[in-house]
Amino acid sequence: MPPHTRENGHCITPQIAVVVVPLPAQGHLNQLLHLSRILSSAAISIHYVGAATHLRQAKLRLHGWDNPSSTIHFHELPTPPFPNPTPNPHAPNKFPSHLLPSFSAATHLRQPVHSFLTQLSPKFKRLVVIFDSLMSYVVQDIDSIPNAEAYCFRCISAFTVLSFYWDAAGRPAPPPAIMTKIPPLAGIFPPEFSEFTNLNRSCRKISSADLYNSSREIEGLYLDFMETVKTTGTDKIFAIGPLNPISLQSKIRHEYLDWLDAQDHDSVILVSFGTTTSFQTEQIRDLALGLERSEVKFIWVLREADKGDIFGGGARAPELPEGFEERVRERGVVVREWAAQVEILGHPATGGFMSHCGWNSCMESISNGVPMAAWPMHSDQPTNAFLVAEVLGIAVRVVDWVYRNEVVAAERVEAAVRRLMMAEEGGEMRRRAKELGASLSRDGEMDSFITHITR
Template identity: 45%
Template sequence: MDSSFPNINVVFLIVPFPLQSHLNQLLRLSNLISSRGFPVHYAASVVHCRQAKLRHEYTQVNTSKIIFHELVIPPFLSPDPSSTAKFPQHLWPATQASMNLREPVAALLSQLTKELAVVDTTRTRSRRLVIIHDPLLAYVVQDAASLPNVESYSFNCGSAFCSFCFTCQFSGKPFPLELKPDAIPTMDNCISPEIVKFFGLQSQFDHLGHGKLFNTCREIEGPYLDLLAQTTTHAEEEEDVHKKKKKKQWAISPLFPIIANDDEDKAHPTLEWLDKQPPKSVIYVSFGSITTMSHEQINELALGLEESKQRFLWVLRDADRGDIFNGETRILPLPIGFEERVKGVGKVTRDWVPQLGILRHPSVGGFLCHCGWNSCLESLTMGVPLATWPMHSDQPHNALLITHILKVGIPVIGWGERDQLVTSSVIKKSVEGLMASSEGHEVRTRAEELGKVIRQQSVQGDFPELNSFLAYAAR
């Protein structure tokens, strides 16, 4: 147990949103909190608890000290993720179903608070229950506000830059940024109308929380964290006037191990293949767990990688269903003879891979990705530049941050071309630009410098802002 917290008077309840990137980040946070000696409960639907536990294999998370609560909700559809639309509309049924978590979460809150209230004459302070929840589940945890000795904090899995942009759009306030307003993607062309309404519903309960946690660090997004601290919703402004104080916020990432675990890193075939490649010669290609790509686009990507003559490691997987255990996963086809032609230069895998191990491997010199924030954060921490190809949601904002603000990546396409087929020639040019050009060298140098700064702040398991939050919660 961390010596900073000798008297454990706090129990944590973690409530994640049911998407892989959200489940995983809050599981990582649960691991870090439990490693400091705090009791941690992790509550999600039966399906999503099972998913989180199944996929922690390559995240270096110890789940043995985490108490899982598998909550029962009504069955929901799990549509096939294949679609002509890039936004993952097939996950909408799971999103709707998450609203049914309010009643079982309220029951769990009641149970945990009663357990905390058991008389213990050895304690000088009342025990407190601290809820950390996804902001997309503010509606679900609203009953915490009526319970004694309970505090709630939202944990935003996305970038602070995207949160700031969306907050400005919700409030109608101008962007105090150097970027031209028309260069910033708007909410209505990043997410579906149903999700916009869903966001609006959740924001009505923001004022009930006691503070905010962000899945980022100040070395990357300090200016936008400061802007967010100055920006509140109308409901929050009214609450702040009543309470006479502003809510606290913490940027608590990276949540993942900075230093390699050699035993785990050497256990996967992709890492064994990378061991045989020259330093910084391989571009890693992966589009996350909810990206749908047409067969035509997959063919163009394959040809672009082949024509670039650059070494590549490509993770080719279908998008997740809302229930990953319901239905068969499609095997996405490649051009005839492709894998044979690129043998020795490129490798395609359809399995889950240890992404952190890949990004920290000395043979990896670039990352072609969809710009999901988890992938961006892991890549930047390891000092790997990105070729950005955003698809939906927060990804276009993340791409803008990477390419135009931090200047540690190059764009494959601009957001204005999002509905066009990205041809092999465009992909070839982007891969060559990142991996084999003077511009790519400059971008890589900046990425490596930024990575060093991030890692220096997180060496030897020292997480200053996470420790600050835990000390505040345990006050």
């Protein structure tokens, strides 16, 4: 076998191939595609697998990088058709239960993924499989491939992973004392999600290492603790974040970036709640009124939550109060399509971020030195909000988790925006966020991980 070969015009090493197996949800697809993009720049053959609709989604929404298709191999694998219900803004739990049919369909990737790995294996000295922790069921047969090794990618923060394990163990007193102050985690997942998580947990084997989109500067205490006590079954952890691009390379220019160019530094707050949040009309109204009364400049990304297949038909268009956009047109922009969040957060005019605190959003905000207004909805978001607000000190809270089922009044929205963007308290958080962002570098542990898998 020659020492090097070429793929799509790029010189690569034939000794190793990396196969990436993401969960079909945007926050998971995105992180693993960012990781794939970084690894591909290290002359490694990268293979990103999944159902056709989810590969199309991942590529369409990648931002901050140039098109990945020339350096990453995308493999469409078969999954059965699945129901594609619309989000329910009135559901008793804000978790996106409407995505569960697509998650269930993804479990049928087990046989196609194993067949693909078996076919790829003879072509390389080593086959590295990086799988989402919620796709453990799909890769459970990897032990049958002698030159394959698996790495579990955890799309949530180390702080949250540790809190989940600690909560499940009955909350014994752990060394990181701050964890005793985490609010009860009841209500973060609906019962119907348990079947899916239990299926994956029952198939989870000890991987060669756990990978986190994080850094020691942010979560060193919790990463060290998990390594010491083998919380997840392994004592080898690579904190390889931030995975989002730090210096933007995209050549696409969006209109709202032109608007940002005309604003003062740190004067605009980005308002965005990710791809899984579906607000009631009453909440949209109060959020709009709070932003209007705050007199702070804003970009508000107002979209319905994703469906399991984002290309499968129309979606509800959230309604704004009558006349709102006209009244705020001099100082506010409402974006109703997919927005390049990384590019907005990286713009010097952006000085704050009102967010659901998904881990993608947290890392993008931290790496760009932007403080947050934390408004968690479900899953890992409440513990992420606790981390950025109470541990890192770079966020104000819009609402406490205990009030998650109530409509957040316009007065509370206004107060949170003003605290973050106009008060001395927010200025101090902005200073800390910029210092923390400036301290981040993925080079150390990313380089160590690359050295490890190419050994």
